[in-house]
Amino acid sequence: MITNKEFQELLENTSFRTWVFEKNAQDDAYWTSWVAEDISRKELVERASAFLLSIQGKSVDLEEQYIDLQIQKAIQNAKKEEKTIVEEIEITEVIPLWKRYWAVAASVIVLLGASWFVLNKDASKQEFALYQQQVLEAKVSNELVEVINEGEQSKLVQLPDGSSIVLQKNSRLSYKKAFDADKREVYLVGEAFFEVAKNPERPFFVYANELVTKVLGTSFTIKAFGKDKDIRVIVKTGRVSVFTQTDNNATQLKNNRELTGMVLTANQQAIYQRQEIRLVKAIVDNPVILTLPIENQKFEFVATPISEVFGILEKSYGVDIVYDEEVMSKCSITAKLGDEPLFEKLKWICSITEASYEVSDGQIIITGKPCK
Known part of the structure; x- marks a missing residue:
């Protein structure tokens, strides 16, 4: 029936x-x-x-x-x-x-x-329907992993290639258990912050409702909720290519080894205006847009105590880092970390403090030795 x-x-x-x-x-x-x-x-x-x-x-x-x-x-x-x-913005016609x-x-x-x-139109239903369609198409030949964040706190997701994603509440993410040899693809509905492991030979694609975001390795945020009139891609570091799924050149833009289409750099954003059906490029000049601690964090440390370093990582990524404060009390680091995924940051920190880490029950457990 x-x-x-x-x-x-x-x-x-x-x-x-x-x-x-x-x-x-x-x-x-x-x-x-x-x-x-x-x-x-x-x-x-x-x-x-x-x-x-x-x-x-x-x-x-x-x-x-x-x-x-x-x-x-x-x-x-x-x-x-x-x-x-429209003054001081770049507009790309979608169709x-x-x-x-x-x-x-x-x-x-x-x-x-x-x-x-x-029939009452409900934007959030449309949003989820498109996400379901994209995921169903991907499932035809691949097994996908889906992460759903229904809690109030952000959720950290580690991808098979080492990339890190901070998934916001009321958001969903799907990805393949093993990425293809020539590309990495994920599917998003909602909001997430991405730190993509660099690999120019395997472009990273995010399908978020009407938009496709293509990167080779960088950090950026995507906001794609059905209730919002706009979809935003906000770049923190590196370069990002953005285009619509209905773009006449979408296939060419996906297959091109270079980043083409609307290319964004640090502190730039792409805004897809749903009602006008157009893609706008603009400068990120409104601090309210950047809501996650990680988006404003530069991760620069100068003789910084390890407790402070771990505290910054906990706050930025919304994770719990467990370690023996007494044993590592004299440890400190000097470093300028960029858009590396969280787990690459941890590997570097552990290598210079002669420590190691493991992930267990949603926590990051650090095992280290006393620093001299």
């Missing part, structure tokens, strides 16, 4: 609507596989497809003049937005103008039809 919730979620799925209207081979393979996993989905897909096609053909029992008027208003608003002069106007018009028709069924 088809439920209203299932019907609503399918209608709100951007990928499903694109498949219904355009019928490309790549989407065909995905939706055929999705139906094959549960034969009961066949009727759901057939009904949802018929409904969307009927709206596109204007056969829904709504006043056609009213529909036409709403579409014209939407197109006019989009044109006005295009003429807006051609004629496609943008049609997308706006089509979305008005879909929303009108959906309202006929008393």
